[in-house]
Each structure stands twice: as C-alpha cells, then as structure tokens.
Amino acid sequence: MVAPDSARLQRYAGHLARLTAWAALVWLVHAVHQQHLVRRQAVDLAAVPLETIRRHLSEAAAIGGDSTAVAGGRDLLGPTGDRVGTILQTSPAGDVAIGFSGPTDVLVVCDAELVVAGMEILSSGDTRDHVRAVEQDSLFLTSLSGTPLAELAGGGPPKVDAVAGSTLTSMAIIDAVAVRLGGSGSGSRFEHEPGLADLKLLFPAAVSIEPDAGDPSVIRILGPDRLPLGWALRTSPAADRVIGYQGPTDALVGFDSTNRVAGVAVLESFDNEPYVGYVRDDRAFRRLWLGMTIEEITGIDPAATGVEGVSGATMTSQAVAEGIVRAARARRQRRPVLGDGLLPTARGWLAGIEPPQWGALGLIVMGVVTAFTRLRGTWFGRIALPVAVLAYLGFGAGALLSQAQIWGWAKAGVPRGAAVLTVLAAVAAILPATTRRNVYCSHLCAHGAAQQMLVRFTRPKGRMPERLRAWLAVLPWAMLAFAVAIVVVPLPVALVDLEPFDAYLPLVAGIPAVVIFVVGLAASSRYPMAYCRHGCPTGALLDHLRLNRKSSVFGWQDGVLACCLAIAAVAYWWPA
Numbered sequence: 001m002v003a004p005d006s007a008r009l010q011r012y013a014g015h016l017a018r019l020t021a022w023a024a025l026v027w028l029v030h031a032v033h034q035q036h037l038v039r040r041q042a043v044d045l046a047a048v049p050l051e052t053i054r055r056h057l058s059e060a061a062a063i064g065g066d067s068t069a070v071a072g073g074r075d076l077l078g079p080t081g082d083r084v085g086t087i088l089q090t091s092p093a094g095d096v097a098i099g100f101s102g103p104t105d106v107l108v109v110c111d112a113e114l115v116v117a118g119m120e121i122l123s124s125g126d127t128r129d130h131v132r133a134v135e136q137d138s139l140f141l142t143s144l145s146g147t148p149l150a151e152l153a154g155g156g157p158p159k160v161d162a163v164a165g166s167t168l169t170s171m172a173i174i175d176a177v178a179v180r181l182g183g184s185g186s187g188s189r190f191e192h193e194p195g196l197a198d199l200k201l202l203f204p205a206a207v208s209i210e211p212d213a214g215d216p217s218v219i220r221i222l223g224p225d226r227l228p229l230g231w232a233l234r235t236s237p238a239a240d241r242v243i244g245y246q247g248p249t250d251a252l253v254g255f256d257s258t259n260r261v262a263g264v265a266v267l268e269s270f271d272n273e274p275y276v277g278y279v280r281d282d283r284a285f286r287r288l289w290l291g292m293t294i295e296e297i298t299g300i301d302p303a304a305t306g307v308e309g310v311s312g313a314t315m316t317s318q319a320v321a322e323g324i325v326r327a328a329r330a331r332r333q334r335r336p337v338l339g340d341g342l343l344p345t346a347r348g349w350l351a352g353i354e355p356p357q358w359g360a361l362g363l364i365v366m367g368v369v370t371a372f373t374r375l376r377g378t379w380f381g382r383i384a385l386p387v388a389v390l391a392y393l394g395f396g397a398g399a400l401l402s403q404a405q406i407w408g409w410a411k412a413g414v415p416r417g418a419a420v421l422t423v424l425a426a427v428a429a430i431l432p433a434t435t436r437r438n439v440y441c442s443h444l445c446a447h448g449a450a451q452q453m454l455v456r457f458t459r460p461k462g463r464m465p466e467r468l469r470a471w472l473a474v475l476p477w478a479m480l481a482f483a484v485a486i487v488v489v490p491l492p493v494a495l496v497d498l499e500p501f502d503a504y505l506p507l508v509a510g511i512p513a514v515v516i517f518v519v520g521l522a523a524s525s526r527y528p529m530a531y532c533r534h535g536c537p538t539g540a541l542l543d544h545l546r547l548n549r550k551s552s553v554f555g556w557q558d559g560v561l562a563c564c565l566a567i568a569a570v571a572y573w574w575p576a
C-alpha cells in the first residue's frame with residue numbers, strides 16, 4: 001500500500017475543512033431560522049386584521065380572548081359580544097409540514113359550531129411563487145370549508161386536490177392544518193403527564209424530553225448534548241376506551257433510533273392496582289414487544305394471536321396490549337406513509353413514492369451511471385440523456401436544485417414527500433465531495449442540459465471580452481453570499497428571483513426567473529454554457545464541494561464562504 005504523501009494529506013485536510021465550513025453554514029442558517037420562528041410565535045392572533053376574518057365570517061365584529069373551544073385559538077365576537085366563531089393558526093405545531101422549501105402558517109376561521117369557514121395564509125417560509133399560486137387558486141383555500149374541526153382532529157390530512165405546479169406547498173398546508181388539530185378534542189383521561197423519570201424507565205441515559213411538534217402522543221428523548229436517543233409513543237388517549245377489569249391503563253412504548261421497540265413502561269391506571277403492578281413487573285410481557293416496528297405492532301390482533309396474558313392479571317395485560325396496538329394504529333393513521341422516529345423508515349419513504357417519481361429516480365440513476373462510464377461519450381450521454389433530463393426532470397417534474405431549495409431546506413428541514421429532489425440533492429452534494437465529479441451539473445441539471453443542447457445545435461463561437469469575464473467570475477459568488485444574507489438577515493427578497501429554475505414550472509414562474517432564463521439561454525447561444533460558467537450560484541456552490549488539486553489552497557471563494565459564515569454567525573449571536 002502506498003503511503004499518502006503530504007501534499008495529498010494537505011488536500012484532504014483542506015477539503016475536509018471546506019466541507020466542515022459548509023456544514024457549519026447550513027447549521028447556522030437552520031439555527032437562525034429557529035430563532036426567527038420563536039420570535040414569530042409571539043405574534044398574537046389578535047393582530048389579524050378583522051377584514052381578513054370577515055371575508056370568511058361576515059358576522060365577526062371583534063376578536064375576543066383565548067378560545068375556550070380550541071386550545072391556542074381566539075374567540076370571534078359578534079356585534080352583541082356573543083361568540084360567533086373561533087380563529088386559530090397552524091404555526092408552530094403545523095410547522096413540521098414543509099412544502100417546497102419551508103412551512104406555511106395558516107389562519108383557520110371557524111363559525112360558532114367549529115365548522116371551518118375559510119383559511120388564509122398568514123405567512124410562509126415556502127417558495128414565494130408556489131405560495132402565490134396557492135393563494136391565487138380560488139378553490140384550494142376553500143377546500144376545507146364546511147368541514148367540522150372535530151372531523152379534522154386526530155385524523156390524517158384530508159384528501160383535497162393539490163394546486164397544479166405547487167403540489168408540495170399545497171399539500172403541506174393541508175398537512176399543517178391536520179397536524180395543528182391532531183391533538184385537540186382528544187385529551188387524555190390521565191392527569192399525570194409522562195415526565196423524564198417515566199422515560200428513564202425506557203431510556204436510562206435520557207437527559208431531557210420534548211414533545212413532538214406534530215403529534216401530541218409522541219415524546220422525543222434526548223441524551224447528553226441533546227443527542228437524540230429515540231422516541232416514545234404514549235398509548236393514552238388512543239387507548240382510553242380499552243378497559244381491563246375496571247378501567248384503562250396508560251403506557252409508553254419506547255422506540256430506538258432505528259424505530260424498533262426498545263421497551264414498554266406501564267404508567268397510571270384506572271384498573272385494579274395489584275393487577276397493574278403484576279403487568280408492570282412482568283418481564284416476559286415487556287419482552288414480547290422488543291425489536292418490533294410500529295408496522296408490525298399495527299398488524300397484531302391481540303385477541304386472535306393470544307398475546308400472552310400476565311398470570312393473575314390476564315384482562316389487564318391484554319388491555320395494555322390492545323392499547324399499544326390501538327395507539328400504534330392511531331399513530332399510523334396520523335402519519336400513513338411518513339416515518340415515525342428521528343428519520344423516516346425506509347419502507348414508509350418508499351411507499352410514498354408515486355410512479356412518475358420512480359421514472360425521475362430512474363433517470364437520476366441513469367445520469368450517475370453515464371457520468372462514471374463510457375456511456376458519457378456516446379450518443380446516449382451526449383444527446384438522449386440531456387433531452388430526457390430537460391424534458392422529464394426539467395419541464396416534467398421541475399426537479400432542479402436552486403438557492404431557494406437549498407437554503408429553504410437548511411432553514412426548515414427536508415420535506416418528506418420530495419423524494420426526487422432529496423435524491424437529487426444527495427447525489428449533487430455527495431458525489432463531488434467524494435469522487436471529484438460534479439455529476440449534477442454535468443448530467444442531471446435540466447438547465448445545464450438545455451445549454452448543452454444549445455452548444456450542440458447552435459455551435460456558439462463567441463469569446464467573452466476579458467474585462468466582462470473578470471467581472472462575471474465573481475457574479476455567482478456574489479449572488480451566493482447575497483442568498484445567504486437574504487436567508488439569515490432576513491431580507492424581503494425571494495430567492496427564486498435570483499435564478500432561472502422556476503421557469504421550468506411555467507404555471508408558477510415569476511417574471512425575474514423567466515427573464516434570467518431567457519437572457520441566460522440567449523447568452524449561452526453566443527458564449528458556450530454562459531449561464532453555467534458565469535451566472536449560476538448553485539453551480540458555484542456544488543463546484544466548491546468538489547475534491548480537487550487546489551483543495552488545500554485557501555482561495556477567494558473560501559473567503560466568500562468565510563464571509564457567509566460571519567454574516568450567519570452575527571445573525572445568530574446578535575439577532576436583530
């Protein structure tokens with residue numbers, strides 16, 4: 001084996017330092033956004049303009065105090081001071097539902113009977129053009145009107161038609177409403193809320209716990225340094241109607257970070273205490289569940305399969321078992337295809353992929369294979385693949401990486417329904433960092449493919465003037481730094497206006513994106529790959545992740561990255 005020479009070691013060290021700096025920037029963007037969310041939560045529903053509410057409930061004359069009907073909501077008062085309705089907002093609980101690049105806070109207006117009268121978007125961290133398309137769709141925001149809140153509470157997202165071109169955004173809005181209402185009206189019969197001491201029965205290393213933002217039956221367990229250890233599913237209130245000898249029993253099922261049962265703890269009970277004690281102390285009963293996934297639990301029929309009854313407490317133990325199964329099924333109903341734990345389960349993630357998305361994923365695999373084989377020099381790699389990428393990933397799926405998407409995900413997390421974009425982003429980031437090849441730009445970007453087609457068919461021969469070239473060399477990096485500033489300050493500029501990629505979704509594209517698209521392609525028909533070489537901040541970012549001979553050298557691009565880190569750090573430690 002050849003020992004690595006010092007130059008190579010330096011290269012790896014420099015490369016690692018660069019990747020670490022990018023990871024730190026992503027973390028800071030996320031942390032700054034969390035601070036921003038905390039500040040935003042202070043916004044009082046009382047500040048919502050009355051005209052906004054009256055568009056849906058004309059009899060509302062004033063916003064009253066805290067709602068007695070919906071936790072966290074506010075009463076709406078009529079001219080005589082009587083309650084004529086209720087308003088609530090989906091944030092922060094609903095913020096777990098991320099659309100294209102962020103969550104949307106929705107105002108839900110209800111009448112006196114708690115039937116939805118209408119919805120309005122209060123604010124959104126999602127991509128502006130997608131949000132605007134949803135707002136302009138006359139049917140979408142009224143799709144839940146006439147639905148009682150009780151019907152939405154505790155159930156999964158209702159079935160409504162997504163807005164064309166803004167599927168992720170519109171479905172996230174519906175999801176946010178469902179998540180926000182998931183716990184209302186279904187309070188537990190048990191007064192004792194599980195605390196750290198209860199969770200330590202399942203996770204002895206637990207240092208703190210926190211409620212899940214989207215599901216009141218789920219508790220997240222954190223270890224030292226807030227390291228996620230797993231999560232627990234509380235069986236109450238789902239199991240409150242399961243009676244043993246004379247009452248229901250509350251229990252916790254702990255799942256480790258691989259989403260398998262790590263233990264079961266029996267808590268408070270209305271059943272006969274000696275019997276509950278037998279179940280609590282019965283190791284065989286607890287061992288029965290170990291290693292199961294939530295899917296496996298939902299498939300159990302306690303009566304048919306004869307879950308082993310605890311000697312002397314058969315009815316109590318079978319009631320606890322049935323409660324666990326019911327809680328798992330209720331959880332599964334609330335999250336039909338999404339993962340349950342710290343990460344989505346592979347099966348749940350795969351189950352959520354639609355047939356057209358499989359086609360796009362196949363194309364991504366094809367692009368990666370082409371990039372690493374001789375196929376790239378054949379007609380397939382030069383013509384068939386770019387055409388397919390342009391048509392299918394570009395105009396078909398609108399699957400292009402962009403500053404809006406990258407920083408939106410850094411802020412709010414990766415949306416669980418965006419399988420194609422997630423795989424595309426993973427390929428785009430991992431391959432240059434590990435193989436020296438920027439496969440996304442060379443084989444998977446629809447806008448790159450469009451310019452490759454232009455080169456092939458128009459054969460541009462222009463040579464850019466040196467002076468202009470020098471100026472344009474810094475343009476992508478200046479835009480990258482500007483994008484980071486927009487996100488962390490935050491500035492009232494939409495990131496989609498910096499790049500041409502929204503033009504691949506003509507139904508939602510804004511004018512700036514279309515202008516950059518047209519100008520960029522026009523320039524590319526004169527100067528080969530002009531937009532890629534001189535205008536694209538996303539391409540500049542991906543190229544910077546690439547391991548190369550100069551990875552050990554601190555270049556001016558690293559200086560820009562350092563500035564971005566400084567801006568984000570200032571925004572984090574000295575928030576405005």
Ligand code: SF4
Pocket residue numbers: 440441442445446447448449531532533536537538539540
């Ligand atoms: S440089 Fe930009 S436009 Fe060109 S291929 Fe890369 S991401 Fe796409």
